Every structure is written in C-alpha cells, then in structure tokens.
Amino acid sequence: MSDFFDSQVPSTEHLRAKAKRRMPGFAFDYLEGGCFSEVNLKRNTDEIREVQLKPVYLNDYPGSDLKTELFGETYDAPFGIAPIGLQGLMWPKCCEFLAEAAAAHNIPFVLSTVGTASIEEVAEITGGKAWFQLYHPAEDDLRDKLLERAAAAGCPVLVILADTPTFAYRPKEIRNGLSIPPQMSLRNVFQMCTHPTWSFSQLGAGIPEFKTMKPYIPKGLNMKHLGLFMNKTFSGRLNEKKISAIRERWKGKLVIKGIVNEEDAEKAIGLGVDGMIVSNHGGRQLDSGQSTIKPLTALAEKFGERTTMMIDSGLRAGPDVASALASGAKFAFMGRTFMYGIGALGRNGGHHTINMLKRQLQQVMEQVGCAKVADFPKFLLKE
Numbered sequence: 001m002s003d004f005f006d007s008q009v010p011s012t013e014h015l016r017a018k019a020k021r022r023m024p025g026f027a028f029d030y031l032e033g034g035c036f037s038e039v040n041l042k043r044n045t046d047e048i049r050e051v052q053l054k055p056v057y058l059n060d061y062p063g064s065d066l067k068t069e070l071f072g073e074t075y076d077a078p079f080g081i082a083p084i085g086l087q088g089l090m091w092p093k094c095c096e097f098l099a100e101a102a103a104a105h106n107i108p109f110v111l112s113t114v115g116t117a118s119i120e121e122v123a124e125i126t127g128g129k130a131w132f133q134l135y136h137p138a139e140d141d142l143r144d145k146l147l148e149r150a151a152a153a154g155c156p157v158l159v160i161l162a163d164t165p166t167f168a169y170r171p172k173e174i175r176n177g178l179s180i181p182p183q184m185s186l187r188n189v190f191q192m193c194t195h196p197t198w199s200f201s202q203l204g205a206g207i208p209e210f211k212t213m214k215p216y217i218p219k220g221l222n223m224k225h226l227g228l229f230m231n232k233t234f235s236g237r238l239n240e241k242k243i244s245a246i247r248e249r250w251k252g253k254l255v256i257k258g259i260v261n262e263e264d265a266e267k268a269i270g271l272g273v274d275g276m277i278v279s280n281h282g283g284r285q286l287d288s289g290q291s292t293i294k295p296l297t298a299l300a301e302k303f304g305e306r307t308t309m310m311i312d313s314g315l316r317a318g319p320d321v322a323s324a325l326a327s328g329a330k331f332a333f334m335g336r337t338f339m340y341g342i343g344a345l346g347r348n349g350g351h352h353t354i355n356m357l358k359r360q361l362q363q364v365m366e367q368v369g370c371a372k373v374a375d376f377p378k379f380l381l382k383e
Contacts, residue, residue: 002104004351005359009344012316012337015353019343023198024191026176027090031339033172034283040291041283044314047291051323052381055368064365066358068373070108070308070331071157071253071274073129077358078373079321080108081350082282082312082335083133083159088116088208092201094342094349099125101350110159110333111212113146114230118211119153128154133257135161135234136242142216142233147249149212158250163258163281165237170284201346240267247272255310260295265303275308275330282313282335293327300328318360325376 009015020028034041068078081102087095095117102109103126111122113135122130132150137143150158176188202208210217210230221229238256247254256268257277268276278296280289292313300309311324312333321332334357341353365371368379 002351004348005355006352015340015344019340023343024195026188029172029176031090033170035168035170035285036287039287040289043291044283045316048293048314048320048323053326053368053379054381061369062371064371076106079332081338082333083110083112084335085112085114090339091342092205097342097347098338098350101354105354113212114210116208119149123153131157131159133159136238137233138236157253157255159255159257161257162238163279163285168285243271265299269307277310277312279312296329297327304328318357319364321361322364326380
C-alpha cells in the first residue's frame with residue numbers, strides 16, 4: 001500500500017478536482033475556504049510560486065537524497081502533514097488514514113487539538129511519533145491535562161499556536177452552518193444524498209467527534225451550546241507567560257506556529273522554543289496579512305542559525321516545497337493537498353499524495369543539481 005500511486009491523478013490539481021466531485025459541498029468549502037474575501041488564501045500560493053531557482057548543469061552530480069534530519073529524527077522527506085481540524089467531517093476516518101500514511105512513509109503527522117482522532121489513537125497508529133498541536137485552553141488545568149496526555153503518548157514535538165487569537169470570520173462556514181454533525185438544512189441534506197460514497201463512509205465511521213476533547217465536553221450539548229463551549233474553552237491570546245509555563249512543563253521539543261515578524265521571533269527564541277513554523281493558518285485568519293514565503297525568507301536570514309525555521313500555508317506541490325526550502329525553511333508542512341488526496345482516493349489517498357510529492361520534489365532536485373535538501377538555498381535566484 002505504501003507504494004500506491006494512481007496515474008489518473010498525478011497532480012494536486014487532479015486530486016482537487018476529483019475530491020470536489022466526491023465530497024459534499026459544505027465539506028469541500030470547509031477544506032478550501034479562507035477568511036473574508038480569501039485574498040490571503042490566494043496570496044500564499046501565488047507568492048510562493050514567484051520564487052525562482054537557478055539550475056547548475058555542468059557540475060558533477062552524485063544524485064539527490066530527500067532524507068532530512070529534524071529534531072534528532074531522520075525523516076524520509078522534508079515535508080509533513082499539517083494539523084487540520086474537523087478532518088472526519090471532510091472525509092470519514094481521514095485523520096487515521098493520514099496518520100497511517102505518515103507512519104508508513106516516515107514523515108511527521110501533526111494532530112490538532114480539534115482533530116477527529118484522539119492523541120492516544122494517533123500515537124498508536126504512528127508508533128508514538130506523531131506531533132501534537134495545542135490550541136491553548138483558557139484554563140491552565142485543561143492545558144496541563146492535554147500536555148500530560150501528549151507526553152504519555154510519546155509525542156516528541158509539541159506545537160503551540162500563536163496565529164489564532166480570535167475565531168475567524170469565514171463566510172463559507174457561516175453560510176453552510178458548519179458543525180459536527182452538519183446542520184440538516186435542505187441544502188446540506190441534498191449535498192449528502194448526491195455524494196453517496198461520502199455518506200455511506202460516514203455512516204460506517206460514525207458521527208465525527210472532537211476525540212481528544214471528548215472527556216472534557218459536557219454530555220448532551222446541542223450544536224449551539226457545543227460551539228459556545230469550544231469558544232469559551234479556547235479563547236485567549238498566546239503570550240510570554242503562557243509560553244513560559246508550557247516550556248517549563250513540556251520536556252520534549254517545543255515549536256511555536258504562526259510567527260511572521262522579527263519581534264515575536266526574538267521573544268520566542270528567548271523563551272526557549274526549539275523551532276518555529278512561519279504560518280498564517282492557511283489564509284483562514286487574517287485576509288489582509290502577509291503571505292508566508294516573504295516573512296519566512298526574512299526570518300530565516302536573521303534567525304536561521306539560532307532556531308529551526310519551518311513553514312506551512314500555501315504550499316500545494318513538490319515545487320512549492322523546493323521554493324520554501326530554497327528560501328530558508330528546514331522543513332515544510334501541507335494540509336489541503338493531503339486532504340485532496342483522501343477526498344479523491346479514500347484510504348489510499350495519503351500514500352498516493354506522499355508518493356506524488358516525493359516524485360515531484362525529486363525531479364526538481366535532479367533538474368537543478370541539488371544533492372541534499374540542506375543545499376537548496378544555494379539554488380535560490382536572488383533579485
């Protein structure tokens with residue numbers, strides 16, 4: 001299964017088109033959507049694709065190797081599966097499917113606090129290698145319980161979010177009445193009826209739930225009150241005091257996600273984080289913000305020797321990963337591309353997408369003459 005590749009969907013664009021046909025509209029809208037007018041959603045990918053590489057053709061070239069060391073672990077490729085909330089709403093069991101694929105291909109899988117599989121389930125699937133992304137709770141007691149569970153499950157890396165200080169305004173989700181389970185409007189019922197593969201898979205998998213959070217959610221809440229509970233539970237802005245408290249308690253590697261400016265990066269390094277992910281939450285939080293590639297380039301130049309700099313948001317394909325690595329990232333994470341793979345191909349979609357991305361990235365390395373992932377910055381065309 002790990003070598004699965006479907007030649008009928010050899011690109012992210014093909015996967016996206018097939019996933020759109022197989023997923024109900026409300027589920028696909030949640031996957032695709034950004035905030036407000038989705039300006040920054042588009043800017044993310046557009047500006048990554050403005051990066052240019054310069055090939056070197058006449059040097060001796062020993063071949064290329066995708067293996068990448070990150071936090072003492074050697075991964076088979078320099079990319080991983082980003083944390084995604086509500087995966088089971090978009091495609092039944094896809095959280096588990098992607099964790100399986102990540103483990104089989106030896107790349108990182110990052111579980112979201114609001115994912116639809118639990119910390120313990122994903123740890124078992126990945127042999128304790130999954131990372132955990134923490135939405136910082138308003139109450140310290142809940143924070144400590146989640147940290148204890150992540151540590152007990154063997155998660156080697158904790159990711160804490162800085163880029164979600166408020167719940168976003170996302171018109172598509174508002175219009176669709178997004179919830180778990182989705183609201184039974186006539187529009188949503190029609191969409192489910194016209195996508196039988198998704199619907200029957202959902203029946204078999206059961207209603208998706210916030211599995212990690214399930215022990216802390218009061219029983220019997222309707223959708224309105226569940227929403228209010230989640231808003232109250234995860235309200236609040238990450239600050240130095242909160243980061244320090246986590247750093248004191250968490251003995252593994254600590255990564256902060258959502259850093260896009262030098263002031264925040266300096267503070268984060270001073271607080272003892274081991275790495276940072278330049279991110280704007282996939283264009284889902286601030287429409288008028290920067291893309292990710294420009295702050296990555298600036299931050300990597302200034303802080304790249306002092307911390308491990310990574311990126312997510314806007315990357316869709318192997319050449320995008322190459323551009324990010326050339327711009328100073330040590331590692332890249334993608335979410336939507338992997339979800340397109342699952343939506344298009346079901347359980348095999350994770351394997352297919354990883355193999356596709358590996359092939360694409362390998363071709364770029366061979367074309368420009370890049371032998372090792374760490375050598376990519378040598379091939380960046382600077383204006």
